[in-house]
Amino acid sequence: MVWLTPQVLENDHVILTPLKKQHTAALMEAVCDGELWNLWFTHIPTPEQMESEVQRRLNLQTQGKMLPYTVIEKQTAKVLGMTSFMNVEATHRRVEIGSTWYRQSVQRTHVNTACKQLLLSYAFDQLDCIAVEFRTSSFNFKSRAAIERLGAKLDGILRSHQIVRDDVLRDTYVYSIVKSEWAAVQQHLNFLLAKPYVTQGK
Template sequence: MNALLANFAPMTLELNGVRLEPLGLQHAAGLRAAACDGELWKLRITSVPEPDMVEAYIAAALEMRPGRYAFAVIDTATGAVIGTTSYHDIVPALDRVEIGYTWYARSRQRSYVNTSCKLLLLTHAFDTLGCAVVGFRTDNFNHASQAAIERLGAKKDGVLRHHALRRDGTVRDTVVYSIVRGEWPEIKAHLRYKLSRD
């Protein structure tokens, strides 16, 4: 087995009041509540499940292993599930992973939560898994997501035209970003600095 895949044992990561733990059906009620905070499934540019589809959403994420490792995002102070995120599109031959399938309850958006989660996942990807590159993708009309990815320090690689279906049946263009290993030390220092000021 490739070293990258071998290191994808079930893991829990924690920082700054946020815990990432392997997503499972035990998180369904909490994930449903997070989706209802802002009725996020009504946004055409995201893949947030409707409340009655949360169990199916979790089951689909679990079935995608080993190509996807999904996490529940937990507020450590309250134990509440506040969102989800994943490693996905894992390419061991290239030491490459992507971070995506990310969404948070509306009340937690534009807060320390995303920076904390990305610092956890990027640190684990580069410093533990030994990744050479970490990628990100988002809908071309999801300007908030693009801005959040760019605030991390990721570089825009380009746009995949007519790339994926949205929930409403329209076809989106996908904006692609990445961080390569040589950029990671400076990005890590910057993310830590941002969290120290939040």
């Protein structure tokens, strides 16, 4: 898809490199940091599921529906997790940033802020997006706080939106940042990244 093309994104903190099959083993190790698959309200692959999850995301990329990234720590080259542009609407210049997870040891540090700075910059400055969306479970309180901390605003709640596990239904909180807000959000993200990481939220 011409509008959304794979490219490496990086700043002083993280490198977002387009997902490749070769990243699978490192992602299997990363997801074990905190056993993230035990979070009932979201879908995070087990180590055994990682190969199929990587392939699923790559298949969606081939269809022009997703642009998945592997998150790498800049200083150590350690693989930290995954994130993606998804629900791509080229005609309306809208994308969602989602399917994101990070190893537990880097949660509540600068990592999420640094990743979102890169993805939002690409979306608004290169793709000229009208809006960028974020979605999360009503029970994912950390994720909701992190999205709100970026400066995104709540658009609404999709009630009984998805079946998550054992026929339990999930309410989905939908947030967005629109183009007219980007300058202020960008300044806010730069401010957050200038702080010592121990004060950062996930």
